[in-house]
Amino acid sequence: MVAIKQISIFMENKPGRLVRAAKTLSDANVNMRALTIAEAGDFGVVRMVVDDTEKGYRVLRDAGFTVSETDVLAVEIKDTPGGLYEIAKTLGENNVNMDYAYAFVTAKAKQAMLILRVDDLKRATQVLTAAGVRMATREEIQRI
Numbered sequence: 001m002v003a004i005k006q007i008s009i010f011m012e013n014k015p016g017r018l019v020r021a022a023k024t025l026s027d028a029n030v031n032m033r034a035l036t037i038a039e040a041g042d043f044g045v046v047r048m049v050v051d052d053t054e055k056g057y058r059v060l061r062d063a064g065f066t067v068s069e070t071d072v073l074a075v076e077i078k079d080t081p082g083g084l085y086e087i088a089k090t091l092g093e094n095n096v097n098m099d100y101a102y103a104f105v106t107a108k109a110k111q112a113m114l115i116l117r118v119d120d121l122k123r124a125t126q127v128l129t130a131a132g133v134r135m136a137t138r139e140e141i142q143r144i
Helices: 017-027 053-062 083-093 121-130 138-143
Strands: 004-012 032-040 043-050 066-077 098-106 111-118
Touching (some): 004 017, 004 053, 004 138, 017 032, 017 043, 032 111, 032 138, 043 066, 066 121, 083 098, 083 121
Antiparallel strands (some): 004 043, 098 111
């Protein structure tokens, strides 16, 4: 299985909260590779993939943030209409649920990457690999 680690931060939805988290990572020389923010009223969840997960987790925790690590997949998708459809169809036909996803496009690598949280990492890896979908390793994400 080719899972990577994602950092999630649970924080109040107030001005300045994200600034503090971003500065904490910046000061520690930890680079964000992908990011999404989900709002839920007075609170939110910031999910990110960084170039040094262990260090990012540690500095955020030490700065007082409520932080966790989650295994996710970094799936290479076509940067064309239908790219997400192919992934969703493959997983759905094989009874694997996508809990959430977020994507980014890299000009340097000329590819799109989908960060994907699923209910069954092992099964998702198997069915996507069988369908010819390539998953990025932690090392590849660090270099993007």
